[in-house]
Amino acid sequence: MNGRDVCFDADLYEAVFDATGDGLVIADRSSTIIRANRRFFRMTRYGRSEIEGAMSWSQxxxxxxxxxLAVTGTAPAIREMxxxxxxxxxxxxxxxVRTIPGRDLFIxxxxxxxxxxxxxxxxxxxxAILEAISTMAGRFLAARTWEEEIPGALRGLCTATNVHRVYLFENITDQETGETLMTGRYEWTREGRGGEIATTWLRGLSYQKAGVGAWEADLRDGKTVFADIRTAENDERWNMExxxxxxxxxxxxxxxxxxxxxxxxxETxxxxRWTEVEIDTIEAAAGIIGSAIRRQETEEAMLAYITESALRLKNPAALLRENFEAIHDDIRDETVPKEEILTQIRVQIAAADQIAENLRELNASIAEGRREIPDAFRHFLRR
Structure with missing residues (x-):
């Protein structure tokens, strides 16, 4: 028997209808669903008795x-819905949607x-996130401080990711216990700046007491944390609610x-469901923010070093100047014997040599202890 001899009876039609890879629905002129296949049930997660003869297509x-929606002809339109x-x-x-010829039905x-x-x-x-990141990076480079630009950066990320709220928390240390605490710094919501992060209970909050102690270890290790309301732990779910x-x-x-x-x-x-490409881009945004903070801290540390060095140089130099001015006055007034004046000059020269040596040692120790000093400047300080 070949294919032409197969009898296409009702059972075979039923088997083909039920086994096809697309969802199939047969409905009457009132749009009531009178028949659907297994694929359609899996798509919608309804049972057969809940749909067939009980629901309309518009439900x-x-x-x-x-x-x-029905189109007659050989090339029916495909619609997204x-x-x-x-x-x-x-x-x-x-x-x-097609009409079944000779029947008042739709398939x-x-x-x-x-x-x-x-x-x-x-x-x-x-x-969109990459564009926001590019804009953010440029603004951070031109800004005097990263704090000036962070509200705009959060606004751009909120718009690009299309979430309800984007926020920035900084860690602080409890001075009594040494525990790491989180404190809300900046926030942008879909409606505009400000929101829940400004509340006092989100400032200086312990990770452990907040019920998110697992975050602390993961975030410290550089891991991104995800959660949704259905799968969150009890304390975490309470915070989300x-x-x-x-x-x-x-x-x-x-x-x-x-x-x-x-x-x-x-997201409220x-x-x-965040995709891998989205996560990669927002992790890049976090990296840029970290770099902006690091750049400002480095500049502030360098300024503090220069100021510190200037102060340390000022007093010894002033002391030598005062001593030599006193010697000059003695010479001018001719009140001190020549031999004594020469002795004073030799003492000041020895003092100058000792001060210079002390400063060389001090600068070398500063250079060793401060990682932010450029290598060229570090080499100069060690000489």
């Missing part, structure tokens, strides 16, 4: 009723394109090898 899909699952989540779908073909849409959106967000957060990403900021704090991204509308 599941956004974008119009079936008569308006969202379908709502039983659990309230959505999928993106490519939908084609709907549904292809799940959620993954493709997510990748496209992720790439678009990545490009208090702030109205559905999901978040926390990225550590390191400055010169030390863990300085973190930048966070909160839905449990967001």
């Amino acid at each position: 599941i899909a956004e974008g119009g009723d079936l008569p308006a 969202r379908l709502q699952r039983k659990d309230g989540s959505f999928i993106d779908a490519a939908v084609t 709907v073909s549904v292809l799940d394109i959620t993954g493709k849409k997510q990748v496209t959106h992720a790439l678009q967000r990545r490009d 208090a702030l109205g957060v559905q999901s978040f990403v926390i990225v550590p900021i390191h400055v010169g090898g030390r863990w300085w704090g973190f930048i966070g991204f909160d 509308r839905e449990e967001r």
Whole structure:
């Protein structure tokens, strides 16, 4: 028997309908779903009895009723629309609606394109984040202090990532216990600057007491932290509920090898799924912020070193000057014997040599102890 001899009976049609890779729906003129295949049930997470004869197409899909979507002819249009699952989540779908010749019915073909849409959106967000990072880096380089530019940087990242809130926390040390505490410094929300981070209970807060002690070890090690409301631990979930957060990403900021704090991204509308390319770009943003802080700290340390060195040079030089002025006065007044004056001059020369040696040793020790001094300047100080 060859293929032409196969009898296409109802059972075979049923098997083909149920086994096809796309979701298939048969609906009547009122858009009531009278038949669907297994793929469609898996897509929507409904059971057969919940859909067939019980639900209309418009209860599941956004974008119009079936008569308006149906196209006659050999090349029906493919439309993108969202379908709502039983659990309230959505999928993106490519939908084609055809009329069944001779029957007052529609057949709907549904292809799940959620993954493709997510990748496209992720790439678009990545490009937006990269643009925000580029702008941020340029502003940091031109700014006198990183604090001047951080509000604008957070605003750009909030817009580019399309989250509800972006914030910056700095670590401080409890002077009594030595414990690391987090304190909110800056924040930008979708509605504008300011928000929950400004509250006093988020300033000088212990990681352990806040119920996020696991963050401390991970962030110190340079790991990014993720969480959503469904999978968060009890204390962590309490914090999320208090702030109205559905999901978040926390990225550590390191400055010169030390863990300085973190930048966070909160989403309040839905449990967001962050892609790898998005995470890579916001980690780069955290790196740029850390570099800006490091640059300012280095400049401030160098200024402090120069001031310190100038002060240390000032007193010995002033002392020698005063001594030589006294000798000059003695010579002019001719009140001190010549031999005694020569002795005083030899003492001051020896003192000058000792001061010079002391300063060389001091500068060498400063050069060894301060990592921010450029190599060329370090070599000069050691001479």
